[in-house]
Amino acid sequence: MTERNPDSSDEIAQFANNAFYDQSFPKLSENYEKLSQYLELNGNYLPTMTIFDSAWQRYLEKMQ
Template identity: 70%
Template sequence: MSVSKTFYQFLMTQRNPESYDPISEFANNAFYDQAFPKQSTNFDELSKYLELNGNYLPSMTIFDETWQKYLDSNAH
């Protein structure tokens, strides 16, 4: 499967400062995370990073849901 954009690029399309949706909040917070692995398309790398550094992410389930949306968006 060829990936057209990085997870971070996809995540930035979910940003909405007016929204309290968990995925929007994740995107808003990741935008301010200077160390976020912006070039990564690897689930394990991103998951490990967020487990260690994603204190702004209240649940890894939010990452899992966002990752699935990312895969779906690249399937088209």
């Protein structure tokens, strides 16, 4: 959610914006598998899982 920016055309920012508005998105989860599975089944706003993988990598780098 820290990557949200409604004025950005960055893929990760757009993903974060869409996930923010997804009422069912598990926003508090820190589990890659759970988030990935949710997006594969429900993330019609995510054109490719590569975007999620990049966002996850940024998340891990920030958490270190």
